[in-house]
Amino acid sequence: MHELPVTQSLLEIALRHAEAAGAKRIVQLNLVIGQFSSIVDDSVQFYWDIISRGTIAEGARLHFERTPGQLRCVACGEVFSIDGKDYVCPMCESTQVVVVSGDDFRLESIEVE
């Protein structure tokens, strides 16, 4: 339930970069969200539609790219996605595994006119 502050922060960042780029309108925001970050797309979109009103970002689309939480087996090198039950290599059943992706939580770019 922290989508409102997340959305407010998004708007602030997008407007700042759009202004610096001399843009008249923001058409789309490209977000990269890893599986280890918890936000609900629909909820962010809901707040976005309200708080972007009257700004140059009004009506902009939010595009969410989801990156999976992935682990790599130290023993055999297998890379696999987390399943929420255990962190065990599906190939060799080793528990010596490390996180390789899933921490993303950023605004990658904006598309402007």
Added chain:
Amino acid sequence: MTRRVSVVENILSANDRLAADNRARLDEARVFAINLMASPGAGKTSLITRTVEALRDRLRIGVVDGDLASTLDADRVAALGIPAVQVNTGGNCHLDAVMLQSALPQLPLEELDLLIVENVGNLVCPASFKLGVHKDVLIASVPEGDDKPYKYPPMYRGVDALVLNKIDVLGAFDFDVDYFRRGVEVLNPGLAFFPLSCKTGEGLSAWLDWVEGQVRSFKEQG
């Protein structure tokens, strides 16, 4: 004509900037701060009470207490007779850097060695909002179950120390400590781990030594 402008900025960058301001203020006052996070009922207030009682003769301690609406926790802490500030989040599910920023001027920071921040009981949201403290600590507890590192990985990813409270009731629950620790080790290799019981006092000394050691080495950095 549409064109793409590269941004590449953490979505909560505004909060991160305020957190950095908080850190600067704490460093300036030479007070070491820790943020205690946990699900409701894991024992945040109990651990604070135990820690204050054990270390108050050697360290000057203050507390910031984040709570949804009540003053129950703040009352328990204030009863200890140390500087304590309640931050009422008004139903918000986490503390953020702004809330801590507003609490800091209400404390005699220059007269403190250790500031303990009690976050709102929640295993999801507090993980995203940095406060600017020196160490983030997660308190898990036996009755919650041993699968929490698998269900709430973000919280376990970002902390600097982990307490497992209520080990006195291990025998009554199907809590596999090895399974629990294996998950933690994957998400946060080498994480400092303190199994203890606030009720019986078992394991507390290792936690207290860690806290005091952190404060001392911070102070020695000058």
